[in-house]
Amino acid sequence: MKSQWECFLENLGVWEGSFTNFSPQGTLLSDTPSRLSLEQLNGSQKVRLTLSRSGRDLVREFSSVGGGLLFFENGSFSEGLIQLGPFSEFGGELAFVRENRRLRLVQLFDKTGNLSELTLIREHLAGTPTTERPPLQLDDLLGEWQGQAVTIYRDLRSPDIYSTTLKLQLDNTGRLIQNTSFAERTITSTATIKGSIVLFDENPEKQIQVLFLPDGASATSPLKVQLRQPLFLEAGWLIQPNLRQRMIRSYNDKGEWVSLTLVTEQRV
DSSP, rough: OOOOOHHHHHOEEEEEEEEEETTTTOEEEEEEEEEEEEEEESSSSEEEEEEEETEEEEEEEEEETTTTTEOOSSSOEEEEEEETTTOEEEEEEEEETTTTTTEEEEEEEEEBBOOOOEEEEEEEEEOOOOOOOOOOOOTTEEEEEEEEEEEEETTTOEEEEEEEEEEEOOOTTTEEEEEETTTTEEEEEEEEEEEEEEEESTTTTTTTEEESSSSTTEEEESOOTTSSSSSEEEEEEEEEEEEEEEEEEOOOOBBBBEEEEEEEEEEE
16 A cells, blocks of 8 residues: 555646636636646655646645545545534545546535535646547436445545446436445435536435536535535546546535545446
């Protein structure tokens, strides 16, 4: 097993791309070119991050990683608040790393708990091709997906590795039927489809939205985060027509962040 610091170093390099902001309904609000440099300083246990966008530079230095940040062995990671609190803003970032590409998603909620803004960050290593997937569509996901999940924990106990199955199909009324199987559990849920939004609306108090985004990305978010209720934030990335990754950041009913899961699945 790599250390968390070694996993972090998988992100070294100069990443060029853009920060694209969307409303919760998927309306494009802004698109800002970006350049992010992650460099190790003199071979020491220190990394400098320099983010340039809109003519401004943000500089951070790391000598360790932790807190609200966890990494997988390929460099993919998530950062966010470790506790959901009353009357406070909430959110998290989910980030995939694959070859010369990174795809990152930030989900933000306002002080009343409502989903307020999404930021999609698409990046490639400087000097490499900028290949990008088309915007995600429902037809891209229909069918059966089989995969493997790795769950890592905030307390750094041993990861859990298990197989997963995801089945997505339409019924004769046009509703989406989703069957998810993992760790000997199967969950069935249904959703309404409205253009680029899939809304799991069976429980009006706990509606979950999946928003289709550019570059094969998707954002799965509760429309409202609530105290004393478990919750999760999820991002998806269709890397190839039959290859997809999903990342899930999970919180318990006390509002505490407990784990991070990366699913790599293929359509069968």
